[in-house]
Amino acid sequence: MSVSLLPRHPWTAFCVRRSARLVLSLGVVLTASFAMIRLVPGDPVRAALGVDAPPALVAARRHQLGLDQPFLAQYRHYLGGLLHGDMGASLITGTPVAELVRTRLPATLDIALPAFLVTLAVALPCGLVAAVHTRDGRRPRAELAFTAVTAGLASVPDFVLAAGLSALLAVGLELLPVAGTAGAESFVLPVLALSLAPTAVLARVVRVEALKVLAEDYMRTARGKRLSPARRYLRHAAPNMATAALTVAGSLLPAMIAGTVLVEKVFAWPGIGSAMAQSVVAQDYPVVQAMVLILGTTVLLAGLLVDGLLALLDPRSAIREM
Structure with a gap:
């Protein structure tokens, strides 16, 4: 036994x-x-x-x-x-790498966390609304437009989005600063560049999951009882698709964190990503080593957080792994 x-x-x-x-x-x-x-x-x-x-x-x-x-x-x-907290020193400047991480990591989190929150805040309602309006073959043109736009955004690399947004909104229309961290406006372009593609991917997944939920018997019963749309979709549909949506969102986190390397370089953002890009060019390997370790650890901790949230939303997932 x-x-x-x-x-x-x-x-x-x-x-x-x-x-x-x-x-x-x-x-x-x-x-x-x-x-x-x-x-x-x-x-x-x-x-x-x-x-x-x-x-x-x-x-x-x-x-x-x-x-x-x-x-x-x-x-x-x-x-x-x-x-002992010693990550070595830069070969170029002699600066302790731990000090570089301490000063650079907050700047990366300042755009990575808002980008993730924007992704959730936009993708979840957009995917649900798209499913409600296109279920059962309704509005095929709207479905085609949604699919085309989200597929296009999802296929564009982060650095291309960053360069395009900078050229359009900063250089062309002069609505936002091109680079730097001067004021709240400077956060807009980096956050948009990091969140657009993941938002498109997540919205597509949410729509597919929402279509499955909307076809369930309990949703037909809710419609038969003349429940209000807000109660049907927010109280009955949204919780039942939240697990799948959060799973996909968690899988997008590593790509978003990795995307900070190029996005920060485009916008001259003083974070971990830009420091890593500069160190690769300068062959400052102790700094590159530390930045890879920091980014990898951040991805792992984010994954652990998502796993915990999934277990709270669906306790059966914790039991099924026994």
């Missing part, structure tokens, strides 16, 4: 599994971010000091950074530094 190592209570087992998965995933991200810069061809120290730097200076700098040690020794040193 086998005995499960997991706790028997569904919620406790759910938390244990998710925590174990998070720790394992963090270990993978940590190892990958460390190994990445050591597998890239070229010498980061030579790139930082310049091609004309004396070999003795290059060797001394490599020894100072511990890059002349074996791979495993470097890895142990890196892990030890992380446990």
Whole structure:
């Protein structure tokens, strides 16, 4: 007779599994971010000091950074530094990477979180309204327009949207600032560039799920009872499609976070993404390593949050994993 190592209570087992998965995933991200810069061809120290730097200076700098040690020794040193909050220093400026993360991460969150909230706030009602007005083959032209617009927006890369919005709204119409963080208006274009494509994807999924819900017997019963549209759609339809919508929204989060790298570069936004793009060009590998680790950890924590919300909305999902 086998005995499960997991706790028997569904919620406790759910938390244990998710925590174990998070720790394992963090270990993978940590190892990958460390190994990445050591597998890239070229010498980061030579790139930082310049091609004309004396070999003795290059060797001394490599020894100072511990890059002349074996791979495993470097890895142990890196892990030890992380446990004490030390993420290394920039090869170019010598600035501690932890200080760079502390100053840059809030700026990234300032546009990533509003972009996600805008995605939810726009996609959910748009998808539901589109389903209500096009169910049972009604308004085929409206369905075609909705499908065409959302498919077009979903297929455009973030940096193309960013450049297009900047050219139209900032350069052409002069309604918004082109770049920088001067005032609330400067947040509009980066948030739009990050949220347009995910909004289109999520709205399409919400419409499909809403059409399924609207065809259920309990919705026909609600219509037969002459319930108001607000009560039918908000009280009966919306909760039953929320789980699927939130699942898709959670899967869009990694792409949105990754999209900050190019969007911040386009709008000269002083966040993690622009710092990573600059560091890649300058071959400042310790900074790139830290930024990859931060972005990967953010994605994992966001996924954990979505899993928790899904379990709260549908407790059966936690039990089914037993």
